[in-house]
Structures are given as C-alpha cells and as structure tokens.
Amino acid sequence: MTPLMSLRDLKVEFDTRHGRVTALSGVSLDVRPGETLGIVGESGCGKSITALAMMGLVPNPPGHVTQGVIEFNGEDITHAPARRLQQLRGGDIAMIFQEPMTSLNPVFTVGDQISEAILLHQDISKAEAAQQVIDLLDTVGIPEPEARAKSYPHQLSGGMRQRVMIAMAISCRPKLLIADEPTTALDVTVQAQIFDLMREIQAKFGVAIVLITHDMGAIAEMTDRVAVMYAGRIIEQGRSDEILDNPMHPYTRGLIGCIPVLGREAASTDRLPPLAEIPGVVPPLHLLGDGCAFAERCALADANCRAQRPLLVVKSHPVACHHAGVLA
Amino acid sequence: MSDPLLSVRNLQVSFDVGRKGLFGKPQQLRAVRGVDFDLMPGRTLGLVGESGSGKTTTAMAAIRLTAATGGAVQFDGHDLLSLPEGEMRKQRKHLQVIFQDPYSSLNPRDRVGAVVREPLDLMDVGDPAGREARVRDLFGLVGLRPDQMSLFPHQFSGGQRQRISIARALATNPRLIVCDEPVSALDVAIQAQILNLLRRLQDEFGLSYLFISHDLGVVQFICDDIAVMYLGEIVEYADRPTLFSKPRHPYTAVLLEAAPSLKRRKSSGYQREGMVKGDLPSPMNLPKGCAFASRCPVVQDRCRAQAPALREVGDSRVACHFPLS
Numbered sequence: 001m002t003p004l005m006s007l008r009d010l011k012v013e014f015d016t017r018h019g020r021v022t023a024l025s026g027v028s029l030d031v032r033p034g035e036t037l038g039i040v041g042e043s044g045c046g047k048s049i050t051a052l053a054m055m056g057l058v059p060n061p062p063g064h065v066t067q068g069v070i071e072f073n074g075e076d077i078t079h080a081p082a083r084r085l086q087q088l089r090g091g092d093i094a095m096i097f098q099e100p101m102t103s104l105n106p107v108f109t110v111g112d113q114i115s116e117a118i119l120l121h122q123d124i125s126k127a128e129a130a131q132q133v134i135d136l137l138d139t140v141g142i143p144e145p146e147a148r149a150k151s152y153p154h155q156l157s158g159g160m161r162q163r164v165m166i167a168m169a170i171s172c173r174p175k176l177l178i179a180d181e182p183t184t185a186l187d188v189t190v191q192a193q194i195f196d197l198m199r200e201i202q203a204k205f206g207v208a209i210v211l212i213t214h215d216m217g218a219i220a221e222m223t224d225r226v227a228v229m230y231a232g233r234i235i236e237q238g239r240s241d242e243i244l245d246n247p248m249h250p251y252t253r254g255l256i257g258c259i260p261v262l263g264r265e266a267a268s269t270d271r272l273p274p275l276a277e278i279p280g281v282v283p284p285l286h287l288l289g290d291g292c293a294f295a296e297r298c299a300l301a302d303a304n305c306r307a308q309r310p311l312l313v314v315k316s317h318p319v320a321c322h323h324a325g326v327l328a
Numbered sequence: 329m330s331d332p333l334l335s336v337r338n339l340q341v342s343f344d345v346g347r348k349g350l351f352g353k354p355q356q357l358r359a360v361r362g363v364d365f366d367l368m369p370g371r372t373l374g375l376v377g378e379s380g381s382g383k384t385t386t387a388m389a390a391i392r393l394t395a396a397t398g399g400a401v402q403f404d405g406h407d408l409l410s411l412p413e414g415e416m417r418k419q420r421k422h423l424q425v426i427f428q429d430p431y432s433s434l435n436p437r438d439r440v441g442a443v444v445r446e447p448l449d450l451m452d453v454g455d456p457a458g459r460e461a462r463v464r465d466l467f468g469l470v471g472l473r474p475d476q477m478s479l480f481p482h483q484f485s486g487g488q489r490q491r492i493s494i495a496r497a498l499a500t501n502p503r504l505i506v507c508d509e510p511v512s513a514l515d516v517a518i519q520a521q522i523l524n525l526l527r528r529l530q531d532e533f534g535l536s537y538l539f540i541s542h543d544l545g546v547v548q549f550i551c552d553d554i555a556v557m558y559l560g561e562i563v564e565y566a567d568r569p570t571l572f573s574k575p576r577h578p579y580t581a582v583l584l585e586a587a588p589s590l591k592r593r594k595s596s597g598y599q600r601e602g603m604v605k606g607d608l609p610s611p612m613n614l615p616k617g618c619a620f621a622s623r624c625p626v627v628q629d630r631c632r633a634q635a636p637a638l639r640e641v642g643d644s645r646v647a648c649h650f651p652l653s
Contacts, residue, residue, distance in 0.1 A: 217587070272548070
C-alpha cells in the first residue's frame with residue numbers, strides 16, 4: 001500500500017545560542033491510509049517537531065529542513081511553495097493541539113472559527129457553511145449544536161473545546177489528522193471521551209491519525225503502529241502489539257515499565273514493587289556526542305555504546321541498540 | 329490499631345461567589361460538603377476525582393490553608409480548626425505541602441538552597457550552621473548534589489524541581505505531607521522516579537501522605553486507602569485492594585474504565601463500555617438527588633429524587649443506592 005505521508009531520512013536543524021543543533025536526525029516513517037501511527041517519547045525527543053515537519057510548519061528561522069524528503073500522497077512537499085502548503089493544511093492534513101484554549105481565538109465564536117476553515121477550503125456560501133458547522137458540532141458530540149456554535153471559547157469546558165478543535169480539523173474531510181498530545185490537559189474521563197471520539201471519526205471517515213503522546217497506555221488503546229523517539233531519532237518502530245509485548249530497546253522497556261499498572265491484576269494486598277525507573281533526563285541537543293544518546297541513562301551501556309551510535313537495524317522489528325539482540 | 333494522625337469529621341467549605349444581580353442574594357459555592365476520613369500514621373490516603381471534585385480544597389481545609397466553614401479536624405491530639413494562630417504556627421512544622429506545578433511553586437529569585445532552608449528559618453530551627461548542614465543532607469536525600477544548592481530554580485528540569493519541593497517539605501521533619509498532584513506535570517519516566525522517591529522517604533521517616541491525584545494508576549501504586557470524590561463529597565472509601573478489585577460506586581468504575589491501560593489494545597478491537605457523558609455539572613446548583621445522577625450509566629428514578637448517604641457495603645463505604653456487586 002502506498003503510504004499517505006512519508007518522511008525519508010529527514011534532518012531538521014535549529015539555530016540556537018549554542019550554535020546549530022540537530023532536532024531531528026535521519027527520521028524515516030510512513031503513515032498508511034486509515035491507520036493510526038503513534039509517536040512516543042519524553043518531552044524534548046522530537047515528537048512535536050516531527051509533526052510540524054509533516055505539516056510544513058517547522059518555524060524558519062530558526063529551524064531548517066536540511067536533508068531528506070517529506071511526501072504526501074506521492075507528492076514531494078519538502079520545499080513546496082507556501083500556497084500549496086496552505087491548501088494542504090486544514091484541507092487534506094489537519095492538526096489538533098495539546099491546549100485547546102490557546103489554539104482557539106478568544107474573541108470569535110467557535111462557529112465563526114470553524115466556518116472560517118470551511119470557507120477557506122470550500123467554495124460554498126456562508127449559510128451553507130453555518131449549516132455544516134452545526135452538523136460538525138453534532139458529529140463531535142456537542143449537545144445543542146445551534147446554541148454552542150454561538151459560544152465563545154471561554155464559555156466551554158476543556159473537553160468541549162477539544163471537541164471544537166476536532167470539529168474544525170475534520171471540517172474539510174482530511175486524509176490525515178495529526179494529534180499532538182490532544183488529551184494531556186484534560187481529565188481522565190474527558191480523555192477517554194476524546195479518544196473514543198477519535199476512534200469513531202476514524203471509523204466513519206477513514207482518516208489516518210498520527211497520535212503524539214508520552215503515554216504507552218494511549219499507544220496501546222489507540223494505535224496500529226508506533227515509533228519510539230529519543231533525542232531526535234527513531235530508536236524503535238513496529239506494530240504496536242509487537243512493541244508493547246516484545247520491546248527491544250531499553251528506553252522502550254523503560255517507558256512501558258514506568259507506568260503504574262492499573263486494575264484488578266494489581267489489586268493484591270501486598271505493597272506493589274517499585275516502578276521501573278529511567279534515571280536522569282533527556283540530554284540537551286547541543287550536548288549529544290558520537291555514541292548512543294541514551295547511553296547516559298541506560299543500565300546496559302558499555303564503552304561501545306558511548307563511542308558508536310547504533311543504527312536502526314531490523315531484528316523482529318527495526319531497533320537502534322547495540323544490545324537489542326541480547327535483550328530479545 | 330493505633331489512633332489516626334489526622335482525623336477529619338463533617339468538613340465543610342463554602343466560597344462566596346458574589347450576588348446574582350445588584351440586589352440579588354449572595355451566592356455560595358459549596359466546594360466540600362461533609363467529608364469524613366482518617367489518616368493513619370505512616371500510611372497514604374488518596375483523594376481521587378476530576379478537576380472540580382473538591383479534592384484539593386478538602387486537603388487544604390484539613391490543614392487549615394483554606395478556611396473551613398464547618399466540621400472538625402484532629403491532628404495528633406490537637407483540634408486544628410480551633411487552635412489559636414500562635415499554636416497553629418507551631419503545628420505547621422508537622423504539616424507540609426508538595427504542590428503540583430514545580431515551576432510556579434519555587435521562588436525564581438531565590439537560590440534553591442535558600443528555598444529549602446526557608447522553612448527552617450521561619451520556624452527558627454537550630455542555628456545557621458546547623459540549618460546549612462541540614463539543607464545539604466536534604467539535597468542528598470532527594471537525589472540532588474549539594475553543589476547544586478547555589479543554583480536558581482530555572483536551571484533545573486521539572487523532575488529536579490519537584491525534588492527541591494520535596495526537600496523543602498521535608499526540612500522541618502513533618503509528620504504529614506499533603507502531596508497535591510505531585511507528578512501530574514511530569515513526563516512518565518520522571519513520574520516513576522518521583523513516586524519511588526516519595527515511597528522510599530515514607531519508609532525511612534514514617535511519613536503520612538495525603539495524596540491528591542486524578543491518575544488511578546499513580547494512586548494504586550502509592551496509596552493504602554482511597555477516597556473517591558465527586559462534587560465535594562466522598563462517594564467511595566476503601567483500602568487499595570478492595571477498591572481496585574471490587575469498585576462499588578459506578579463513578580469509581582467509570583474512572584477505572586477511562587484510564588488508559590497497556591492491556592486494552594486497538595488490535596483486539598477494544599471498545600470502552602459505560603463511559604460517562606459530558607463534564608462535571610456546575611457546583612452552583614446541585615441536584616436534589618445523587619450528584620452523579622446526571623452522568624451515571626446505571627441511573628434509576630430514585631437516584632434523582634434522593635441523595636444517597638455513605639454506607640458500608642462489603643469492605644467499602646459507598647454513597648450509592650445501587651452499588652455494583
């Protein structure tokens with residue numbers, strides 16, 4: 001199957017006060033039509049920059065795409081003119097962000113903001129757009145859509161605002177929806193509602209979803225395939241089940257192990273054992289050396305790891321670790 | 329069994345929220361409506377619920393950082409809510425808080441050594457040299473290096489800042505620490521570090537935690553007893569194994585169902601069941617019956633007419649007319 005979105009050996013650099021640093025390095029991934037791809041990792045691993053690159057939104061300056069190809073539906077959009085990218089964004093590719101309050105304009109009603117997106121991309125009258133807005137709000141599960149369309153963002157709860165963002169995102173029937181930590185700011189019950197809604201919309205419209213998250217639980221529940229990122233590189237990639245059941249990179253194992261287990265399985269009367277820890281923090285990009293970026297935090301690291309960066313090689317799935325064979 | 333360290337009875341907190349119109353009646357928001365709980369020495373009690381459920385207000389009122397409008401709190405034999413200011417100040421060293429946001433809870437202009445020393449200065453504990461040595465020890469205890477004492481908060485990561493908050497809370501050798509969502513602003517990998525640290529410190533110093541969280545996974549890891557709150561009331565109260573193996577209140581079941589888990593896979597066609605609709609209702613006009621009735625997946629007529637009281641069902645206490653079996 002031809003991929004819908006494809007990144008090939010992508011390199012993104014940023015000019016900072018520490019000089020030019022590499023935010024993404026050799027990132028290759030495919031998003032297939034109708035699937036959900038998860039991108040997982042801690043803050044500062046390059047998840048959001050990967051998403052921005054897919055939309056042609058790497059801020060320039062200070063950011064530069066210095067190598068590699070971004071293809072959407074077979075079209076090379078790496079250096080596409082602004083006009084073409086504007087057609088794609090909000091049309092074929094849509095995005096929802098972490099904080100729905102800051103991504104909505106506080107001085108316009110949500111109905112106006114959704115119809116703005118529709119009118120930009122479709123040749124229809126304002127009245128028709130207004131009707132579409134009401135249908136969309138209904139689709140995303142907002143009660144009394146006619147009344148809510150006249151609401152301002154501050155009059156809605158966090159969950160409602162995220163629903164509005166999703167309504168806006170699907171207004172032009174995108175083929176690809178990029179969701180950057182869409183539920184991090186929300187309560188757990190509301191997160192569940194938003195996840196259910198995203199699955200429903202995928203089933204209804206066949207949209208492919210890229211879900212960016214730091215939560216392996218969200219990966220399990222929502223995604224078909226997953227890419228694990230660390231310090232600007234993909235370090236493990238594969239079917240979600242495969243990665244969750246047979247993780248080969250110590251970082252992936254850490255991300256899975258550090259989540260407290262929930263539910264009846266863990267309801268024993270004994271105290272639960274300590275959580276698996278990943279010691280330390282993600283290193284700053286300007287301090288990355290030649291070795292494996294994870295070596296500092298890895299229990300298995302040896303001299304070879306510190307000297308030589310492991311390449312992404314295919315074991316039972318692609319993984320970048322000198323010790324991956326030993327772990328498996 | 330020993331006496332509870334903190335014992336809260338019929339705690340009430342109301343806030344004035346202005347009037348309806350110029351000549352209207354002053355309105356009150358009842359944030360905490362009759363909460364009872366006991367926290368045993370060396371144990372952790374979790375307060376769980378969505379934003380707006382009153383869990384933070386309950387904890388803050390219990391240690392008199394928010395004024396309670398009714399009820400009683402016993403801490404270590406003292407009636408906290410009626411203590412004179414001076415006596416209350418003496419108790420403060422036994423009652424500390426770790427806040428959610430490690431960015432706004434540390435003074436950006438103070439060196440972090442001074443941040444951790446401040447409680448000792450305020451409480452006039454020991455002499456200056458002794459305080460300095462104590463701060464040095466505290467840095468070691470929470471996994472920071474003493475040479476980092478002269479840095480400013482912005483030079484630390486979120487996880488390190490939370491370690492600084494923990495060191496500050498420990499400075500006066502408290503008996504009770506209120507942990508207000510201490511890990512929810514942190515990355516998962518860092519969350520695990522902080523949770524393990526909190527538990528290690530509890531073992532080492534016999535601390536009691538009042539632990540506020542909306543994340544049931546975190547609660548299941550660290551808490552011994554759990555109170556689930558909804559709109560200012562406790563709706564279920566049980567020890568950890570009981571709550572997680574036999575949730576009795578439909579709201580507890582909903583929270584469990586909502587939390588992501590590695591076991592639920594898209595590949596096996598996972599569909600969530602019995603999820604609540606909509607958001608927490610406004611606490612300004614509470615319904616006559618059960619507060620959860622408007623969102624409850626198994627609501628019946630009686631629930632809308634009559635508010636259920638907290639009662640014993642099996643090993644749990646639950647406020648529901650039709651508890652799950």
